[in-house]
Amino acid sequence: MSRNYQIAPSILSADFAKLGDEVRAVIAAGADLIHFDVMDNHYVPNLTIGPMVCTAIKPHVGNTPIDVHLMVKPVDAVAAEFAKAGASIISFHPEASEHIDRTIGLIREAGCKAGLVFNPATPLSYLDYTIDKLDLILLMSVNPGFGGQKFIDGVLPKIAEVRERIDAAEQRTGRKILLEVDGGIKADNIAKVAAAGADTFVAGSAIYGAPSYANAISSMRAALARI
Ligand code: DX5
Numbered sequence: 001m002s003r004n005y006q007i008a009p010s011i012l013s014a015d016f017a018k019l020g021d022e023v024r025a026v027i028a029a030g031a032d033l034i035h036f037d038v039m040d041n042h043y044v045p046n047l048t049i050g051p052m053v054c055t056a057i058k059p060h061v062g063n064t065p066i067d068v069h070l071m072v073k074p075v076d077a078v079a080a081e082f083a084k085a086g087a088s089i090i091s092f093h094p095e096a097s098e099h100i101d102r103t104i105g106l107i108r109e110a111g112c113k114a115g116l117v118f119n120p121a122t123p124l125s126y127l128d129y130t131i132d133k134l135d136l137i138l139l140m141s142v143n144p145g146f147g148g149q150k151f152i153d154g155v156l157p158k159i160a161e162v163r164e165r166i167d168a169a170e171q172r173t174g175r176k177i178l179l180e181v182d183g184g185i186k187a188d189n190i191a192k193v194a195a196a197g198a199d200t201f202v203a204g205s206a207i208y209g210a211p212s213y214a215n216a217i218s219s220m221r222a223a224l225a226r227i
């Protein structure tokens with residue numbers, strides 16, 4: 001199966017004291033997207049970065065899209081701020097929004113791509129009435145809140161199930177939907193994530209924790225090429 005695979009380094013594992021350089025370095029090393037994890041110490045038990053930091057890195061990304069993963073509750077006001085701050089994709093967790101359709105609508109009306117995020121135990125029934133408005137479906141392969149956790153293998157059949165739903169929706173509508181997976185992805189497990197049906201791979205610690213970002217990304221691409 002040859003897909004257009006994309007690698008999205010998560011800046012959660014970058015050195016925040018030199019974030020502009022860290023973003024430039026990972027793009028030079030071959031990143032396709034910059035994954036931007038927003039945590040509020042309410043929806044998830046950790047606190048990270050907000051729209052001001054998105055505005056600050058925007059001049060450093062060139063044409064590389066900023067892929068914002070909101071782990072915040074409530075969502076709507078923060079999503080609107082990220083659209084203004086230069087995000088290309090904004091994803092949120094359905095449990096964190098009181099009105100999921102409204103949140104998707106406001107992200108798209110602001111000119112961004114909209115994504116819905118599923119925790120390992122979140123049911124896919126949230127796709128039933130939303131898939132035709134989504135640009136991206138993000139499956140968590142760890143429980144959200146921290147980088148450096150272990151990949152949960154139980155998500156593999158769920159990836160395959162979402163792939164079927166996306167293929168059916170694409171055939172029906174002609175619209176493209178990305179299938180992104182986030183958490184615990186490394187060069188030695190990326191192939192099985194892709195084989196299950198994913199096309200977009202978030203990796204934080206496996207890239208920013210490596211001595212060479214370029215080697216880390218190219219070993220992931222090499223594993224994908226062997227599928
Ligand atoms: C977890 C975040 C992930 C995380 C991935 O809540 O959404 O994006 O940074 O980090 P690794 O690749 O280290 O699991």
Ligand code: ZN
Pocket residue numbers: 010035036037069182202
């Ligand atoms: Zn993330």
